[in-house]
Amino acid sequence: MTSAIRTSGLSKDYGSGRGLFELDLEVQPGEVFGYLGPNGAGKTTTIRLLMGMIRPTAGRAEVFGLDAQDQAVEVKRLVGYLPGELAQFGGLRGREVVSYLAGLRGGVDPGRATQLADRLALDLGQRFREYSRGNKQKLGLLLAFMHDPRLLILDEPTSGLDPLNQQEFYRMVDEARERGATIFLSSHVLSEVEHVCQRIGIIRGGRLVQVARLEDLHHLRFHTVEVEFAGPVPADAVRAAPGVDDVAVDGERLTCRVQGDFTPLLAALETARVVNLVSREPNLEEVFLTYYRDAEPSAAGVVADGIDRGAQ
Amino acid sequence: MARLLRMLRIALRAHRTALLVMGGLSFFATYLQGAAFAAAAGHTAVERAAFAQEIDSLASQLAYLIPLPVRADTAAGYTQWRGFGGMTLVLPIWALLAATGAIRNEEERGLLETWLGSGLSRIGLIVARCLAFVMVAVVVVAMAGLGALAGVAASGESVRLAGLLELCLAVLGLLLACYAIALLAAQLVSTRRAATGLGGAVLVALFLLDSLGRINGRFSRWAVVSPFHLRNMTTAMAPGGSFDLPATLALFGIAIVVSVLAAGAFRVRDLGGSLVQGQARDRGVVHTVSPNPLLRLPVISALYEERVGLLGWLVGSLALAALIVSLAGSMNGLLSNASFQGYFAAAGTSDPTLVLLGVFWAGIAALLIAVYAITQVAQWADEDSQGRLEMILAQPVPRWRVVVERAGALALSTALLAGAGGLAIAALAPGQGVHLDGGRLLLAVGLLVVLALSYGALGAAVIARMPRVAAPVLGALAVVGFFMDEVGPLFKWPNWALDISMFRLYGAPLVSGLFATGLYVMTAIVVVGFGLALVAMRTREVGR
Numbered sequence: 001m002t003s004a005i006r007t008s009g010l011s012k013d014y015g016s017g018r019g020l021f022e023l024d025l026e027v028q029p030g031e032v033f034g035y036l037g038p039n040g041a042g043k044t045t046t047i048r049l050l051m052g053m054i055r056p057t058a059g060r061a062e063v064f065g066l067d068a069q070d071q072a073v074e075v076k077r078l079v080g081y082l083p084g085e086l087a088q089f090g091g092l093r094g095r096e097v098v099s100y101l102a103g104l105r106g107g108v109d110p111g112r113a114t115q116l117a118d119r120l121a122l123d124l125g126q127r128f129r130e131y132s133r134g135n136k137q138k139l140g141l142l143l144a145f146m147h148d149p150r151l152l153i154l155d156e157p158t159s160g161l162d163p164l165n166q167q168e169f170y171r172m173v174d175e176a177r178e179r180g181a182t183i184f185l186s187s188h189v190l191s192e193v194e195h196v197c198q199r200i201g202i203i204r205g206g207r208l209v210q211v212a213r214l215e216d217l218h219h220l221r222f223h224t225v226e227v228e229f230a231g232p233v234p235a236d237a238v239r240a241a242p243g244v245d246d247v248a249v250d251g252e253r254l255t256c257r258v259q260g261d262f263t264p265l266l267a268a269l270e271t272a273r274v275v276n277l278v279s280r281e282p283n284l285e286e287v288f289l290t291y292y293r294d295a296e297p298s299a300a301g302v303v304a305d306g307i308d309r310g311a312q
Numbered sequence: 313m314a315r316l317l318r319m320l321r322i323a324l325r326a327h328r329t330a331l332l333v334m335g336g337l338s339f340f341a342t343y344l345q346g347a348a349f350a351a352a353a354g355h356t357a358v359e360r361a362a363f364a365q366e367i368d369s370l371a372s373q374l375a376y377l378i379p380l381p382v383r384a385d386t387a388a389g390y391t392q393w394r395g396f397g398g399m400t401l402v403l404p405i406w407a408l409l410a411a412t413g414a415i416r417n418e419e420e421r422g423l424l425e426t427w428l429g430s431g432l433s434r435i436g437l438i439v440a441r442c443l444a445f446v447m448v449a450v451v452v453v454a455m456a457g458l459g460a461l462a463g464v465a466a467s468g469e470s471v472r473l474a475g476l477l478e479l480c481l482a483v484l485g486l487l488l489a490c491y492a493i494a495l496l497a498a499q500l501v502s503t504r505r506a507a508t509g510l511g512g513a514v515l516v517a518l519f520l521l522d523s524l525g526r527i528n529g530r531f532s533r534w535a536v537v538s539p540f541h542l543r544n545m546t547t548a549m550a551p552g553g554s555f556d557l558p559a560t561l562a563l564f565g566i567a568i569v570v571s572v573l574a575a576g577a578f579r580v581r582d583l584g585g586s587l588v589q590g591q592a593r594d595r596g597v598v599h600t601v602s603p604n605p606l607l608r609l610p611v612i613s614a615l616y617e618e619r620v621g622l623l624g625w626l627v628g629s630l631a632l633a634a635l636i637v638s639l640a641g642s643m644n645g646l647l648s649n650a651s652f653q654g655y656f657a658a659a660g661t662s663d664p665t666l667v668l669l670g671v672f673w674a675g676i677a678a679l680l681i682a683v684y685a686i687t688q689v690a691q692w693a694d695e696d697s698q699g700r701l702e703m704i705l706a707q708p709v710p711r712w713r714v715v716v717e718r719a720g721a722l723a724l725s726t727a728l729l730a731g732a733g734g735l736a737i738a739a740l741a742p743g744q745g746v747h748l749d750g751g752r753l754l755l756a757v758g759l760l761v762v763l764a765l766s767y768g769a770l771g772a773a774v775i776a777r778m779p780r781v782a783a784p785v786l787g788a789l790a791v792v793g794f795f796m797d798e799v800g801p802l803f804k805w806p807n808w809a810l811d812i813s814m815f816r817l818y819g820a821p822l823v824s825g826l827f828a829t830g831l832y833v834m835t836a837i838v839v840v841g842f843g844l845a846l847v848a849m850r851t852r853e854v855g856r
Contacts, residue, residue: 073708124601
């Protein structure tokens with residue numbers, strides 16, 4: 001089956017270590033793929049390369065088997081695109097912006113656009129310059145979804161949206177996925193990815209450091225454990241236990257981080273009198289931050305290679 | 313104080329392009345007039361007296377634009393009339409754009425919130441903006457003064473320094489008064505476009521008041537409230553001219569009082585709002601897409617979006633045509649003048665009205681069309697930098713279409729403007745006893761489109777690589793070209809130098825028909841420029 005998105009050695013070098021380097025990525029049709037990374041990591045550069053807006057220094061990108069550069073027009077027939085920052089349309093009203101861009105695209109059902117405006121509670125009668133940031137984002141979403149594309153490429157889609165509209169956006173993504181569309185969305189908000197994505201890629205410093213299914217990523221998660229003792233704290237035994245680190249003792253209370261199996265920790269606690277034990281699962285935010293804190297891109301790349309570098 | 317100084321630096325930085333353009337323009341406008349005087353007026357007292365008589369005759373026809381000259385037989389008098397008189401028309405336009413851009417443009421871009429959020433007071437902000445403009449205006453007017461000094465000296469004459477300084481003071485007062493008026497207008501509406509429209513309308517009304525006061529005694533007592541009238545009261549640069557101190561002080565008084573009013577209005581109004589706000593209208597929420605078919609038509613959609621501005625240009629084009637025809641109709645007396653007869657003979661005709669139409673209408677219309685084309689290029693650059701191009705190319709449209717549509721919209725809009733002016737000329741000329749060759753008029757109109765496309769092609773080629781410099785470069789090219797075409801022959805500059813001017817390439821089709829070489833060169837510029845733009849568009853990177 002032809003991949004919805006396929007990049008091989010895709011690079012864009014802006015100099016001084018900035019840009020995107022040797023991106024090998026595959027997203028399957030019908031998949032919702034989250035592309036995560038902090039500001040300046042290379043998310044928008046990847047998206048612009050996929051959209052044929054900028055030219056790669058090396059490598060290539062394909063969308064449904066079409067070359068993103070040489071067959072850009074055909075690619076865009078299949079794609080709904082939300083840029084990271086929406087264009088200025090000055091004095092045009094929202095309804096005129098939709099009409100103008102729908103005219104350029106051709107074949108857009110005005111009823112579908114009306115339905116989306118209704119769902120997003122977007123007043124298309126206002127002038128673009130009068131729109132708030134959130135309303136501009138809603139207009140951008142409308143423009144991306146209005147032709148029911150086979151692939152949605154969305155750069156930080158919930159930026160500026162209120163919680164109600166975020167929920168509406170998640171429903172729109174679910175519906176698009178149900179009708180078979182592929183969604184590629186970039187974000188630095190992990191909760192958003194947790195809501196809608198099946199697979200995620202983490203990018204840092206222009207390099208892809210991790211690609212995994214959401215549930216695979218959960219396996220990499222650690223637990224933060226807090227133990228309360230009635231008597232001496234077996235700190236040395238806990239520190240020596242395999243898979244346990246970040247051990248801290250405060251009076252009769254011990255906290256530590258456990259990676260993987262709990263058995264070594266429980267063995268270390270065997271002789272102590274435990275009065276309370278709480279284990280907390282970290283959210284993706286903490287996993288994400290741990291990756292960024294601990295892993296150098298090259299080292300993380302090795303980790304990623306061992307887990308999953310392509311579509312599963 | 314530190315914040316105020318920081319804001320002052322930012323404001324001065326915002327003026328740097330205007331400083332270069334207006335400073336250069338002011339210098340050359342006055343220098344060229346002064347330096348050209350000797351070549352135009354001759355060297356003997358008799359020649360100069362005859363020249364002054366011709367200028368007086370011409371000036372009486374132009375009295376609604378520029379006041380009558382004082383001692384046009386001297387380089388100082390001639391430069392005051394033509395150099396400073398012309399600058400009096402141009403500088404207020406700059407003041408208008410600077411004042412409406414100073415607050416409203418930055419408000420629309422969200423910069424004002426950032427600055428006010430940094431702890432700078434509203435009064436501090438507007439004081440910094442006004443101070444920056446005063447500093448830049450002083451430099452620009454000084455450049456005009458220096459240009460006049462150098463130009464008059466080049467003609468072998470001298471100018472009374474105190475008189476020149478007094479004239480510069482009056483011009484500076486006018487500039488600051490116009491800035492203050494436009495600044496106040498910007499507080500009364502909520503967008504830059506509306507502010508420019510309102511400020512422009514007020515300034516035009518004040519200009520017309522002065523103009524009517526000059527040509528019709530009934531309006532003269534009302535003209536005293538016009539800053540243009542107050543500026544024209546000073547003629548100190550010309551020998552025998554006078555300096556009107558109260559009028560000059562009144563100009564500075566207007567500038568200060570109106571600026572204070574503008575600052576007060578800015579202090580109390582909402583950001584993004586106007587000083588006077590009507591009751592909010594409940595127009596209901598709209599979820600439907602615009603059914604307007606014009607938005608979906610290639611080329612037409614671009615013109616539709618610019619319809620208000622285009623209408624303004626259209627009105628201007630018609631007004632210019634009507635004005636020039638009425639002027640040409642009253643010029644028959646010039647035929648008896650020996651100097652002008654030579655001029656007509658050089659143009660290949662003895663019909664003065666035809667020459668005036670050919671030179672004035674075609675010349676000024678060509679300049680206006682060039683300015684229009686440059687505004688379109690500036691808009692293309694804005695579209696690219698503000699993400700519009702990215703949104704267009706996110707649709708399944710080939711990149712070449714953007715260039716072709718831009719060229720098409722430019723061709724169509726200039727055809728509309730030039731065509732309207734041409735039709736007005738054709739309709740009004742017979743009533744003034746002017747007999748035109750229809751074919752040549754059509755040629756003049758058609759060549760204006762080619763001229764606009766030439767500027768557009770150069771702009772399209774430049775913005776692909778250097779979007780920010782395209783409009784200033786084209787502006788400089790147009791201004792230098794216009795002056796070269798105007799004064800180059802007087803200085804007997806070589807043909808190759810004169811041919812650099814696009815206006816020279818346009819020629820004088822109403823008078824002398826087609827200048828084939830010019831058409832070929834302009835066509836080559838169009839083909840090469842848009843060709844380069846197409847290649848650049850194919851490979852260029854898009855996105856902010």
